[in-house]
Amino acid sequence: MVINFRREVSWLSAIALTLVVAGCARAPAPEPEPPPEPEPQVQPRDEAAERAAREAEEQRRREEEELRRLETERRRVLSVIGERVHFDFDKSDIRPDAEEVLQRKVSVLREYPGIRLRIEGHCDERGSNEYNLALGQRRAESVRRYLMSYGIDAGRFTTISYGEERPLMDAHNEEAWAQNRRAEFPVTDHGRIGAGE
Amino acid sequence: MLRTARLADPRQSPARLGTVGGVRAALGATALLIGGALALAPAPATAQEPERDSIPTDVRVGILYQPVYRPGIVMPVIAAPPEFTELADSVRTVILRDLDYGDRLEVMSVGDDVPLEGPVNYGLWDQLGAVWLLLGAIEGPADAATLRLSLHDVVYRLLQDVRAFELPPLQHPAFRMAVHSAADQVVRWATSSTGIAATRIAYVDRSPGGLEVFVVDNDGFGLRRLSNDSSIAYSPAWSPSGDRIAYMSYKSDDPAIYELAINPGTSSLLVDLPGMDLTPTYSPDGTLLAFAATVEGRTEVYTYNLAERCCARRLTYARFANSLSPTFSPDGKRFAFNSDRLGQLHVFVQSTQDGSAELITRYIYDQSVHNAAPDWSPTGDRIAFHGWVEGVPQIFTVAPDGRGLRQLTQEGRNEDPSWAPDGRHIVFASTRGGTAGLWVLDVVSGRVRRLVRSAEARLPDWSGRLDSTSLVGVRAAAGPNRDNP
Numbered sequence: 001m002v003i004n005f006r007r008e009v010s011w012l013s014a015i016a017l018t019l020v021v022a023g024c025a026r027a028p029a030p031e032p033e034p035p036p037e038p039e040p041q042v043q044p045r046d047e048a049a050e051r052a053a054r055e056a057e058e059q060r061r062r063e064e065e066e067l068r069r070l071e072t073e074r075r076r077v078l079s080v081i082g083e084r085v086h087f088d089f090d091k092s093d094i095r096p097d098a099e100e101v102l103q104r105k106v107s108v109l110r111e112y113p114g115i116r117l118r119i120e121g122h123c124d125e126r127g128s129n130e131y132n133l134a135l136g137q138r139r140a141e142s143v144r145r146y147l148m149s150y151g152i153d154a155g156r157f158t159t160i161s162y163g164e165e166r167p168l169m170d171a172h173n174e175e176a177w178a179q180n181r182r183a184e185f186p187v188t189d190h191g192r193i194g195a196g197e
Numbered sequence: 198m199l200r201t202a203r204l205a206d207p208r209q210s211p212a213r214l215g216t217v218g219g220v221r222a223a224l225g226a227t228a229l230l231i232g233g234a235l236a237l238a239p240a241p242a243t244a245q246e247p248e249r250d251s252i253p254t255d256v257r258v259g260i261l262y263q264p265v266y267r268p269g270i271v272m273p274v275i276a277a278p279p280e281f282t283e284l285a286d287s288v289r290t291v292i293l294r295d296l297d298y299g300d301r302l303e304v305m306s307v308g309d310d311v312p313l314e315g316p317v318n319y320g321l322w323d324q325l326g327a328v329w330l331l332l333g334a335i336e337g338p339a340d341a342a343t344l345r346l347s348l349h350d351v352v353y354r355l356l357q358d359v360r361a362f363e364l365p366p367l368q369h370p371a372f373r374m375a376v377h378s379a380a381d382q383v384v385r386w387a388t389s390s391t392g393i394a395a396t397r398i399a400y401v402d403r404s405p406g407g408l409e410v411f412v413v414d415n416d417g418f419g420l421r422r423l424s425n426d427s428s429i430a431y432s433p434a435w436s437p438s439g440d441r442i443a444y445m446s447y448k449s450d451d452p453a454i455y456e457l458a459i460n461p462g463t464s465s466l467l468v469d470l471p472g473m474d475l476t477p478t479y480s481p482d483g484t485l486l487a488f489a490a491t492v493e494g495r496t497e498v499y500t501y502n503l504a505e506r507c508c509a510r511r512l513t514y515a516r517f518a519n520s521l522s523p524t525f526s527p528d529g530k531r532f533a534f535n536s537d538r539l540g541q542l543h544v545f546v547q548s549t550q551d552g553s554a555e556l557i558t559r560y561i562y563d564q565s566v567h568n569a570a571p572d573w574s575p576t577g578d579r580i581a582f583h584g585w586v587e588g589v590p591q592i593f594t595v596a597p598d599g600r601g602l603r604q605l606t607q608e609g610r611n612e613d614p615s616w617a618p619d620g621r622h623i624v625f626a627s628t629r630g631g632t633a634g635l636w637v638l639d640v641v642s643g644r645v646r647r648l649v650r651s652a653e654a655r656l657p658d659w660s661g662r663l664d665s666t667s668l669v670g671v672r673a674a675a676g677p678n679r680d681n682p
Contacts, residue, residue, distance in 0.1 A: 090542075090565075128569030128583065128590070128612065129656055130432060131535060131542060133475050134489070134496040134519035141494025159494075160452070161473060165408070165429050 074193050080108045081117065085143060087181045090127065092138040094146050102143065105185070106150040113153075114191015119143050120184040121161040122168075124177035129163060136161030143183045158188065262643030267303040268328035270296060270387065273313050275333035281342060284367050285335050288344060288376050292333075294416055295380035295394035298646065300622070300639040302329065302387060319354040327351050329387050335364065342366075346379055348386045358386040373418060374663065381662070393617045397660045398624050399423070399433035399442050400635060403653040410444050410457060415617075415637075417648050423462040433457075434478045435660040442658075443467055443477040443486060454488055468501050470509060476522045479503075480529045481575075487512070487532060489521035498523045498534050500549070514552060520545075524573045524580075526597065533557070533571040533580050533597070541566035544582050546597055557599035558584065570613045573597070575661070576620030581605075583612045583625070592625055594640065605640055615659045624648060626655040 083105070085098035094102065109115060121136030121143075140159035148154050169176035272293060277285035297304045305327055312318070322330050330349040337343040347359035362379045365372045377394035384392030396415045401408045406427030413420040424430050428448040435442055442457045446464075453469035454477045468474055472491030479486055484504050489496045498513040498520045513520035518538035525532050533546045536554070543566070545554040557580065558568040568584040580597055583590040592606040592614045605611075609629035616623055617637075627636045635649040635657050648657075 090567075126588070127542075127567060128535075130476050130522050131519070131537075131567075131569050133431070133473065134521050134537075137473055137491050137496065138494060138519065145494070160450075162429070162447075 070193075077108050077112060077115070077193050078187065080104045081115065081185050081187060084182045084184055086178065087139055087183075089124070089177070089181065090135065092121075092135065092142040094142060099146075102146050106147060106152060109147065109152050109156070112191055112193055113156075114189065115187060115193065116156045116189035116191070117158075118186050118188050119157055119159045120166075120186065121159070122166055122180060122182050122184065123164045124180045125164045125167065125172070126177065127164070132163035133161050136163050139181075139183055263641060265642045267301060267642075268387065269305045269326050270302040270329040270331060271305045271307055271322060271325065271327040272296075272331040272333065273307050273311065275335055275344075276313075277335040280339055281335045284342065284364070285333070287367060287372075288335070288364070289333065291373060291376040291416070292331075292380045292383070295377055295392060296384065298416060298637070299380075299384050299392045299394065300642055300644055301384055301390075301392070317349055319349070319351050322349075322351040329357070331383055340366065344376075344379060346383060348383055373414060373416075377415070378664075390619060391662065393619045393622060393662070395663050396618060397435075397439075397663060398615075398635065398648065398657050399435060399444075399660070400626075400649070400654050400657040401430050401433060401444075402649075402651050402655075408653075410442060411649075411654070412442075412459070413635075413649055415648075420649065423457050423459070424464055425462070426464065432476050432656055432658075434658050436479050437481055437483045437661055439660050439663040443479065443488075445475045445477065454486070468509070470499070478524055480525050481527055482529055485529075487523040487525065489519075489523070489534075495519050496521045498532075512547065512549065512552070513554070522570060524571050525549075526573050527575055527577045531597070533573050535569055535571060535582075542569055544568050544571045544580065544595075546580075555599070557595055557597065558582070559602065568593075572615050574616045574620040575618050578620065581614035581616060581623055583614060592623065592638070605638060605643075611636075613656050615657050617659045618661050622659075624657045624659050626657065 083101050085101050086095065087093075087098070088095065119140040121138065121140035123132040123136050123139075127135060137159065140161055144154070144157045144159055147157065164180070167176070167180045168182065169179045272289060275285040275289050293304050296302050305325065311321070317330065317332070328351055330351050332347045332349065334345045335342050336345065342364040344362045344364045345359065346362065348357040349355070350357045360382060362375065362382075365375055374395055380394045381392035384390070394415055397412050397419075398415065399410060399412050402411050404422060408429045408431065409422050409426065410424040410430045410433045411420065411422050423442065424444070424446070426446050426448040428446055431445040433442050433444040440459050442459070443454055444457065445452060446455050448455075451469065451471075452473045452475065454467045454474045455464050456467040457464050467477070468486060468488060470490045473496070474488055474490045475496070477486055477488040480500075484502065486501045486503050487498060488501065489498050490509075492511075495515075495517065496519045497511055497515070499509050499511050501510075502508040512523075512532070513534065513536070515536060515538040518536055520534055520536040520538070522535040523532045524534070529549070531546055531548050533544055536543060536545055539556070539560060541560065541564075543556055543560065544558045546557050547554040558566075560566070565585065565588065567590070568582050569590075571580050571582040573580050578596065579594040581592060581594045584593050585591075586604070590610050590612045591604055592611045593602060593604050595602045605623070606625075606627070606629075609627055611625055611627045611629070614623045614625040621639060621641055623638050623640060624635055625638065627634065629636065629645075630647070632650060633652045633654070634647055635651075635654050636645050637648050638645045
């Protein structure tokens with residue numbers, strides 16, 4: 001797109017240069033020729049230039065629109081991918097509300113086979129530090145298996161557990177704990193979200 | 198060195214309570230007992246041990262500790278030429294604190310008016326209630342001082358033991374550890390079990406870059422950060438030789454087990470199986486590293502041969518469950534570990550050879566049971582762990598066969614216990630007293646003291662006894678004067 005635009009610009013400036021040179025050449029012979037002669041010569045050129053400019057503008061607009069569309073799509077895909085799922089206390093099984101979230105991910109992952117994810121398991125602060133590492137790992141694994149069970153290639157995921165070390169909310173109450181028991185989905189490879197792959 | 202004979206010594210038995218010092222101590226113990234029985238009387242305890250910055254009023258309430266007789270020990274000012282006065286004061290301060298923190302002897306103060314010249318006046322010390330008299334002298338050239346300690350048995354009126362210790366200069370990094378070793382020797386002369394002053398505690402704490410491994414001396418001095426990963430460090434564990442610490446780190450994408458050398462603090466990769474590797478511990482003979490690793494989404498316990506740097510061997514098999522946090526028995530033939538295989542988190546004991554695991558913590562139907570972080574005592578008889586009491590973690594100990602469960606703490610959250618080499622003290626992370634930190638508990642008397650004050654200090658691991666020779670290359674003199682009386 002950028003390259004195309006540059007090409008248009010250089011073409012237009014070439015025309016402008018020609019006009020200037022032509023004007024200069026005519027200057028030393030002012031007398032005999034009647035003025036209307038050069039007009040038709042210049043006229044089509046101007047029309048061509050205008051048409052080209054219009055087309056360029058149109059092209060630019062279309063491309064911008066396409067970009068906007070892609071950006072919107074990109075945002076949609078990333079928000080679906082990025083949506084967290086939550087877990088019950090000391091559990092790693094997928095809750096019904098988490099299942100809805102994961103179903104949306106499944107369709108997006110099918111649509112864009114180039115996307116790769118890291119699945120991060122997290123815990124609330126209540127269990128022992130070390131046990132929470134294992135629990136977070138099971139949560140990540142549980143999500144990975146769910147996605148695999150819908151035919152998404154296992155090679156597209158890595159898993160990691162942060163135990164209780166990366167809380168979302170730094171408070172010590174039920175609400176914070178519920179928020180902190182979660183899986184997160186950072187994208188490790190965006191693939192070609194815009195190109196439909 | 199017939200140390201075993203000491204066990205039959207009347208001074209170690211209740212019969213000793215007949216002496217002047219013993220009566221005093223017995224009275225003290227009775228006062229303690231009453232204080233405990235009254236359950237809400239912290240004041241007498243505070244008055245009794247004013248040198249403590251914190252008194253375990255919490256643990257005595259409702260939790261039973263035996264009243265203990267601690268023989269009195271007195272250490273007058275160390276005799277030293279003028280150029281060693283400062284050194285002598287420091288040495289005495291360190292030793293007295295070590296003896297106090299050791300919880301086996303009762304440190305008694307001496308008035309300035311007590312005459313020190315001339316032959317030892319046993320009668321005087323006996324009258325003051327002391328059982329032991331520790332005399333120190335510093336001598337030798339300024340750059341190679343020697344500390345001579347002699348321990349006198351006030352009751353039997355004889356020299357118990359004497360030895361000269363090489364003393365590094367006051368500013369030398371090995372100075373404190375050398376004095377700690379000397380203090381441990383004194384405890385050994387008096388009680389026949391070596392003290393724990395020459396030990397360190399490793400733990401993790403928040404640093405600007407993340408969680409890092411720190412070490413601190415048993416007496417709270419010499420605190421320093423050891424790792425420099427700017428990542429998440431977890432579960433530090435001392436090697437038996439005391440010169441290395443294994444730990445888990447997130448510094449590469451795949452969490453793995455690394456090893457830190459103490460001097461200098463350099464970190465190198467130790468074990469990295471596919472998936473996450475966590476909770477390392479060395480076998481008592483140092484040949485194996487036990488740890489947990491992720492396999493098919495769950496964690497299982499493995500060993501790794503440190504001598505050959507190879508051969509990860511799996512020890513646990515529990516599908517759909519996690520097994521982690523292994524800790525060896527002193528003979529290395531069994532290990533305790535943590536597992537959620539019963540749907541609750543429990544401590545199990547298993548032979549390193551055959552695979553059957555025995556549950557040693559109590560299964561309580563339909564309750565949120567969470568028994569975690571086991572640590573097998575170096576003396577072998579108890580396993581410490583933390584378990585939930587109404588959702589709040591508290592420190593417990595239990596025999597390796599699951600008998601004799603005992604709760605040790607009650608105030609605040611108390612987590613991740615680790616035994617001192619004497620099998621009598623435990624360091625743990627606690628929120629008692631309003632501010633979080635690491636605390637040390639004497640499981641016999643119930644005395645506690647704060648070791649580190651820091652909101653995020655956790656996962657402590659107590660070293661074995663640190664021979665200062667292996668650590669800094671300064672020899673704690675193998676005494677030429679090591680003559681028994």
